[in-house]
Amino acid sequence: MAQDQIHLVGVRVRVLGSGDLDMTLYSLDEIRSLVLNPFTVTPTDEYSQTRITNFQTQRFKLRISMDTINEYFHIHQIIFYVKPVAVERPM
Secondary structure, X not given: OOOOEEEEEEEEEEEEXXXXXXXXXXXXXXXXXXXXOOEEEOOOOOXXXXXXXXXXXXXXXXEEEOOOOOOEEEEEEEEEEEEEEEOOXXX
16 A cells, blocks of 8 residues: 555544644645644643545645744644555556
8 A cells, every 4th residue: 555546535633732733734745735724722622623635645744833932732643534546656
């Protein structure tokens, strides 16, 4: 499955902290990107946050960041929802 074409359908993050969490998906060469909707993180959040995506690639990176000073986060779990699209990439 290393070279399969995949469709990333969603990202679920279990995170605690303070501030607005920004997430961006990138293809491995960073030519394509998708900015996900940010969400507010609280120190007592009981639920995982899910973001629906529509990103198709062979491999991807997820960048997680915060913009303002004194914001922090602790990630406890990340789940990627993916499904295979093709076994080989069409030439």
